[in-house]
Amino acid sequence: MSIRKHAAICCSKLANFICLKLGRQGVTWAGKIAITIYPDILKELASEVKKAIYVTCGTNGKTTTNNMLAAFLQSEGQRVICNSTGSNMLNGVISAFVLAADKKGHINADYACIEVDEASTLRVFPHFQPDYMILTNLFRDQLDRYGEIDITIELLNKALKMAPDCRIVVNADDVLSTALVHQSEHPAITYGIAEPCPDNPASTTEIREGQFCQLCGEKLEYHFYHFSQLGDYFCPSCGFKRPAIDYNADMISLRQGLSFTITNKDKTTASLHSNYRGFYNIYNILAAYSAAKAEGFSLKYINTVLEDFHPENGRMEQFSINGTNVLLNLAKNPAGFNQNISAVMEDTKEKNLIVVINDNSQDGHDISWLWDVDFERFADANIKRIIVSGLRAYDMALRFKYSDIACEAILSVEEAIKTMLDDNPDNLYILVNYTALFGTRKRLKNLEMEKK
Numbered sequence: 001m002s003i004r005k006h007a008a009i010c011c012s013k014l015a016n017f018i019c020l021k022l023g024r025q026g027v028t029w030a031g032k033i034a035i036t037i038y039p040d041i042l043k044e045l046a047s048e049v050k051k052a053i054y055v056t057c058g059t060n061g062k063t064t065t066n067n068m069l070a071a072f073l074q075s076e077g078q079r080v081i082c083n084s085t086g087s088n089m090l091n092g093v094i095s096a097f098v099l100a101a102d103k104k105g106h107i108n109a110d111y112a113c114i115e116v117d118e119a120s121t122l123r124v125f126p127h128f129q130p131d132y133m134i135l136t137n138l139f140r141d142q143l144d145r146y147g148e149i150d151i152t153i154e155l156l157n158k159a160l161k162m163a164p165d166c167r168i169v170v171n172a173d174d175v176l177s178t179a180l181v182h183q184s185e186h187p188a189i190t191y192g193i194a195e196p197c198p199d200n201p202a203s204t205t206e207i208r209e210g211q212f213c214q215l216c217g218e219k220l221e222y223h224f225y226h227f228s229q230l231g232d233y234f235c236p237s238c239g240f241k242r243p244a245i246d247y248n249a250d251m252i253s254l255r256q257g258l259s260f261t262i263t264n265k266d267k268t269t270a271s272l273h274s275n276y277r278g279f280y281n282i283y284n285i286l287a288a289y290s291a292a293k294a295e296g297f298s299l300k301y302i303n304t305v306l307e308d309f310h311p312e313n314g315r316m317e318q319f320s321i322n323g324t325n326v327l328l329n330l331a332k333n334p335a336g337f338n339q340n341i342s343a344v345m346e347d348t349k350e351k352n353l354i355v356v357i358n359d360n361s362q363d364g365h366d367i368s369w370l371w372d373v374d375f376e377r378f379a380d381a382n383i384k385r386i387i388v389s390g391l392r393a394y395d396m397a398l399r400f401k402y403s404d405i406a407c408e409a410i411l412s413v414e415e416a417i418k419t420m421l422d423d424n425p426d427n428l429y430i431l432v433n434y435t436a437l438f439g440t441r442k443r444l445k446n447l448e449m450e451k452k
């Protein structure tokens with residue numbers, strides 16, 4: 001190993017170690033240090049992956065899908081590299097590989113499961129081209145960071161041109177994703193939910209993306225919607241429509257966690273159960289399942305994996321504090337928030353709610369998207385008390401005011417959590433956007449330890 005490569009790996013690991021000791025996320029620094037010292041580090045380490053590299057892209061569900069896929073592959077005895085913390089820009093991707101390298105500067109992995117921010121694909125793909133891209137969905141995200149959805153689609157189009165041999169595992173119900181795949185002409189593996197789900201009636205007021213055919217510009221028609229623009233669509237002009245579904249979920253029950261059956265393209269079936277909440281998580285499970293199946297795995301232990309799957313990254317993460325069951329979840333754009341509201345409503349028990357909204361760079365300074373979220377639905381969600389918090393607590397309070405929903409504003413997240421827990425509620429939901437996640441999660445972890 002060259003001295004520079006050795007130095008890159010050592011310095012990177014040291015930086016990560018120090019950050020962790022200081023209670024900070026170290027992966028971004030670790031990656032930056034490694035590539036500054038040795039620019040070929042990612043290219044060389046990624047080339048050592050023995051079987052295949054998966055990349056997960058899409059607006060919502062990347063981290064859950066990617067980590068679940070890694071867990072599925074590990075249950076099949078595979079060694080997997082994964083950027084499980086959700087650091088999905090170039091430096092986060094680099095550090096996933098560098099931190100897994102041994103003393104001799106090599107990795108020992110059968111697979112890599114790497115989530116990549118859509119805007120970062122063009123920076124990551126020069127270092128390695130994935131064998132598979134999982135495309136979860138495309139929704140409008142932080143406007144001032146990503147711009148309108150067309151810009152993201154264009155970026156992914158360019159990225160896919162850099163990886164001509166990549167197979168795409170795509171959500172058939174999302175017209176924006178399938179149109180992208182159709183235009184790119186990459187081979188695709190599709191998953192979806194062919195029929196309407198009675199447990200998940202589609203909202204009639206939700207704002208939907210992709211109303212017009214990406215191929216010819218005609219207004220699309222739908223047989224039905226699941227949520228947002230996901231559903232069974234067709235173009236009356238050019239004939240573009242939802243493709244045949246290779247992995248289809250049906251017999252869906254949302255009453256106690258998620259239960260459903262997947263019919264594979266060879267007509268065999270698998271019955272799945274997960275303690276996860278939220279209809280949208282069926283798509284995340286389907287995506288990871290289809291991706292693992294594409295490599296020929298039987299997934300016979302899938303229900304055990306799902307039962308043991310505790311992502312511990314603020315995606316539907318549970319905490320138990322002094323008898324209160326706390327559920328923390330990230331929600332950073334209208335589609336994500338609307339799905340979170342559905343998940344809160346699937347739980348019919350009485351509950352309290354904290355909503356934390358920040359507007360730091362990673363969140364996007366423009367928070368006008370709050371007005372595109374169906375907060376009105378919280379009026380029927382059996383919520384006893386709502387506190388809004390974070391840098392933009394007052395904007396959130398105003399949004400609730402326009403929905404005729406009472407709430408209190410407490411700017412400090414720590415204070416908001418304390419006030420809520422003093423009430424001793426049975427159930428507390430905390431919905432946070434991006435930069436609020438790490439601090440809120442750390443606070444909850446500490447409280448859980450203190451009260452034990």
Ligand SMILES: [Zn+2]
Nearest residue numbers: 213216235238
């Ligand atoms: Zn069309």
